[in-house]
Amino acid sequence: MLQFLIWLALSTKCVLCANILYVSLLPSPSHQIWNRVFATGLGKKGHNVTLVDLEKNKEQFANYSHIYIEGAYDVMYSKFDPWVLASYTPTQTIAGTIEISIVVCEAALESQGLQQLLNYPPNFSFDLIIFDVTLDCCFYPLIHRFNYPPTIGTSPWPLPSFLIYPFGSPLQPSYTPWYALPYTDDMTLMERFWNHIFTYGETAFRPHIKNQLEEKLMETFGEDTPPPKKLEAHISLLLSNHDLLLNYPRALAPNIISVGGLHIPKTKEIPEDLESILNGAKNGIILFSLGTNMQSDFLTNQTQRSLVNAFANLSETIIWKYESDIDNLPRNVVVRKWLRQSDILGHPNVKLFIGHAGGLGTQEAIYHGVPMVCIPFFLDQHVNAKKIVREKLGLSLDYKKITTENFLSRVRQVLDNPVYSENIKTLSRMYRDRKEFPLETAIFWAEYAIRNNGCQILNTQTRNLPPYEAFNLDIVTLFILMCIVVGLLFYKVVNLLFSKLGILKLKTN
Numbered sequence: 001m002l003q004f005l006i007w008l009a010l011s012t013k014c015v016l017c018a019n020i021l022y023v024s025l026l027p028s029p030s031h032q033i034w035n036r037v038f039a040t041g042l043g044k045k046g047h048n049v050t051l052v053d054l055e056k057n058k059e060q061f062a063n064y065s066h067i068y069i070e071g072a073y074d075v076m077y078s079k080f081d082p083w084v085l086a087s088y089t090p091t092q093t094i095a096g097t098i099e100i101s102i103v104v105c106e107a108a109l110e111s112q113g114l115q116q117l118l119n120y121p122p123n124f125s126f127d128l129i130i131f132d133v134t135l136d137c138c139f140y141p142l143i144h145r146f147n148y149p150p151t152i153g154t155s156p157w158p159l160p161s162f163l164i165y166p167f168g169s170p171l172q173p174s175y176t177p178w179y180a181l182p183y184t185d186d187m188t189l190m191e192r193f194w195n196h197i198f199t200y201g202e203t204a205f206r207p208h209i210k211n212q213l214e215e216k217l218m219e220t221f222g223e224d225t226p227p228p229k230k231l232e233a234h235i236s237l238l239l240s241n242h243d244l245l246l247n248y249p250r251a252l253a254p255n256i257i258s259v260g261g262l263h264i265p266k267t268k269e270i271p272e273d274l275e276s277i278l279n280g281a282k283n284g285i286i287l288f289s290l291g292t293n294m295q296s297d298f299l300t301n302q303t304q305r306s307l308v309n310a311f312a313n314l315s316e317t318i319i320w321k322y323e324s325d326i327d328n329l330p331r332n333v334v335v336r337k338w339l340r341q342s343d344i345l346g347h348p349n350v351k352l353f354i355g356h357a358g359g360l361g362t363q364e365a366i367y368h369g370v371p372m373v374c375i376p377f378f379l380d381q382h383v384n385a386k387k388i389v390r391e392k393l394g395l396s397l398d399y400k401k402i403t404t405e406n407f408l409s410r411v412r413q414v415l416d417n418p419v420y421s422e423n424i425k426t427l428s429r430m431y432r433d434r435k436e437f438p439l440e441t442a443i444f445w446a447e448y449a450i451r452n453n454g455c456q457i458l459n460t461q462t463r464n465l466p467p468y469e470a471f472n473l474d475i476v477t478l479f480i481l482m483c484i485v486v487g488l489l490f491y492k493v494v495n496l497l498f499s500k501l502g503i504l505k506l507k508t509n
């Protein structure tokens with residue numbers, strides 16, 4: 001009996017303890033948080049997770065080890081700063097993000113971290129590999145190195161078309177705005193025109209990263225390394241931060257699963273150092289944070305001065321994520337270099353969130369039902385801001401035109417007009433109305449992939465078709481040719497008839 005109980009205790013403790021390799025080379029600190037939440041979630045279930053990413057390790061606990069890919073951020077920040085990204089046209093955005101992918105990959109290939117992984121015993125095996133597939137294919141050869149275990153992809157980004165196409169989903173430019181254009185799902189003819197150009201253009205262009213890196217990958221991983229495109233076909237599932245309530249609903253192939261909001265913690269803790277401030281704010285709290293890429297201390301001095309003057313004119317307490325030292329602040333402003341944003345947004349005294357309309361922060365604001373004033377800078381932030389304004393969840397402000405007056409006016413409108421807070425509270429209720437937390441969904445699918453040797457069964461045939469077949473270009477061409485032939489025949493027959501009739505008429509005359 002005792003033995004049975006011990007067996008039961010052990011077996012319920014860890015039903016399926018898998019060895020998981022989780023690789024994320026996405027150079028954006030906030031998006032790495034999303035991947036880390038998923039990785040630690042798998043660790044807490046008892047899996048042995050080896051996380052490979054660009055961040056210096058912060059947490060260290062059982063079932064979870066970390067390999068640090070050093071150097072990639074340094075190279076990237078030396079070449080790109082957020083102001084450059086903010087100034088890009090849509091075409092430059094595509095070229096710029098491709099260049100970032102390549103620069104980061106080249107640095108990662110030379111890292112000590114990768115060597116550490118390649119030095120694992122030749123017969124070492126993982127039961128599952130998870131790749132962040134958002135920007136590059138740099139470490140795909142690890143699939144070959146570890147002998148093709150089940151492999152799945154993640155992306156904390158809201159599902160760009162260049163990702164859904166290789167996973168076998170149809171593109172939807174007639175109703176899905178391209179991520180860096182400020183459109184909604186209801187576009188004018190010209191907007192749809194540009195939306196088609198950028199959606200198809202980027203989807204056609206991006207695979208060249210894979211060709212461009214092919215030789216470098218073979219140098220690092222060995223001559224017998226298959227090309228990235230072939231390895232990509234082995235990735236059988238994509239867990240995406242696409243979010244039905246923040247993004248627009250889309251028709252997706254069955255191997256793309258939306259786990260939007262996965263990073264939002266189930267339980268909230270009030271940050272200790274802010275507890276008394278949060279509880280004691282009689283006039284409410286405004287949270288101001290621009291995230292981890294564009295920081296508040298990067299704003300121009302003039303913009304910063306305008307903001308501080310506006311803060312002085314508000315009776316609410318402002319919690320400001322400001323990353324450098326700053327003084328001469330009004331008494332109602334509290335500054336922190338780093339914040340537990342989601343937990344603060346969950347506090348009932350928080351009345352307004354001023355942010356950059358990034359995907360992750362906006363999901364947190366929706367979850368906690370806090371209306372927004374957003375200042376978008378680049379990439380998907382414009383699409384998100386557009387939606388926030390259209391659904392009356394908040395207002396938006398152009399970062400190039402911030403003055404004390406227009407900033408204050410937006411803040412007062414959102415605080416004083418209850419429509420914003422009512423709308424976002426309704427959305428928040430819907431956001432929470434679900435069968436299970438997205439993290440649980442993601443863990444289920446990771447374990448499903450382990451149990452069933454991947455998720456190939458969910459993949460549509462589109463993944464194996466050449467583009468002209470996937471988009472039916474051959475059928476459309478055939479159809480047009482048929483129309484032309486029928487049209488020509490019809491023309492000939494009518495012509496013949498008329499000329500005969502003409503002859504008849506002439507004769508009867």
Ligand SMILES: *[C@@H]1O[C@H](CO)[C@@H](O)[C@H](O)[C@H]1NC(C)=O
Nearest residue numbers: 013014043044046061062063
């Ligand atoms: C490690 O895995 C075990 C199950 O094997 C689990 O009970 C434990 O909570 C995990 N540890 C951590 C720190 O998550």
Ligand SMILES: *[C@@H]1O[C@H](CO)[C@@H](O)[C@H](O)[C@H]1NC(C)=O
Nearest residue numbers: 019020048049050063065066
């Ligand atoms: C767990 O992962 C670590 C790091 O990759 C590895 O060294 C260790 O051998 C793994 N444990 C098992 C039981 O596979």
Ligand SMILES: *[C@@H]1O[C@H](CO)[C@@H](O)[C@H](O)[C@H]1NC(C)=O
Nearest residue numbers: 019120121122123124125126
């Ligand atoms: C790997 O190979 C070494 C030596 O050839 C052997 O001692 C070890 O048990 C093997 N490990 C596994 C997991 O097969």
Ligand SMILES: *[C@@H]1O[C@H](CO)[C@@H](O)[C@H](O)[C@H]1NC(C)=O
Nearest residue numbers: 299300301302304325326327
């Ligand atoms: C902005 O302010 C900082 C600190 O006060 C100063 O060092 C810097 O030169 C200023 N920049 C401009 C462009 O005025």
Ligand SMILES: *[C@@H]1O[C@H](CO)[C@@H](O)[C@H](O)[C@H]1NC(C)=O
Nearest residue numbers: 309310312313314404405408
């Ligand atoms: C600041 O507030 C005062 C009254 O409290 C008002 O008269 C003034 O116009 C405000 N300034 C701005 C820039 O809104």
